[in-house]
Amino acid sequence: MDIISKARARSPWILHFDAGACNGCDIEVLACLTPVYDVERFGMMNIGNPKHADILLVTGTCNLRNARVLRNLYDQMPEPKAVVAIGACALSGGVFHECYNVLGGVEGIIPVDVWVPGCAPKPEAIIEGAVMAIERMQERAARMRARGGSENG
Numbered sequence: 001m002d003i004i005s006k007a008r009a010r011s012p013w014i015l016h017f018d019a020g021a022c023n024g025c026d027i028e029v030l031a032c033l034t035p036v037y038d039v040e041r042f043g044m045m046n047i048g049n050p051k052h053a054d055i056l057l058v059t060g061t062c063n064l065r066n067a068r069v070l071r072n073l074y075d076q077m078p079e080p081k082a083v084v085a086i087g088a089c090a091l092s093g094g095v096f097h098e099c100y101n102v103l104g105g106v107e108g109i110i111p112v113d114v115w116v117p118g119c120a121p122k123p124e125a126i127i128e129g130a131v132m133a134i135e136r137m138q139e140r141a142a143r144m145r146a147r148g149g150s151e152n153g
Contacts, residue, residue: 011043012134015053017073019060019106021096024120025087026059031123032130039127042134050076055133056110057126061089063101067109074110080140082133085112086126088119095119 018026032039033046047053050073062070074083085106088094093102106112113136116129 011045012054012130012137013045013047013052014055014057014130015048015050015073015077016046016057016059017070019058019062019066019070019090021060021087021089021094025089028120028123029057029059029086029126032126037123037127039130042127042131044130050074051078053077054081054137055130056081056083057086057130058083058090058106058110058112059086061093061096061099062103062106062109063099064103065101067103070106070109080137080144082113082137082140083110084114084116084126084129084133086116086129087121088117091115091117 016026016029031037044055050056054077056074056077058070074081083106085091089096090106092105093099096102097104103109114129114132116125118125121129
């Protein structure tokens with residue numbers, strides 16, 4: 001299991017979930033994948049399957065319609081996992097926080113490990129948040145090994 005946890009730390013797979021808002025944060029997340037910022041230099045790869053994902057990037061406002069979907073995606077991810085809330089909308093609801101269907105930030109639905117503030121945050125900040133999430137995953141994996149628990153959920 002130690003080899004698997006080291007490999008997951010060196011090449012985390014990222015699942016991006018857009019909870020819906022202005023899409024400014026989504027554009028910045030996608031900019032991280034371009035050759036200009038090259039997030040793949042850290043071994044990160046954007047995938048679409050939560051069962052293979054290590055880090056969940058959430059952008060946009062959590063509302064009544066997408067809260068269940070977000071929770072399902074989180075529950076399908078194997079342990080250890082990390083969640084990064086990106087942008088003001090994911091942190092608190094942003095400019096949409098007074099809307100009738102907005103539940104607030106992501107932390108009201110799932111536990112968040114790293115917050116990346118901004119409207120919209122720069123790709124450098126998003127990459128830094130993802131790297132911090134990798135560190136949190138490594139800490140969580142070490143605690144799981146110390147307890148003798150299974151890393152695969």
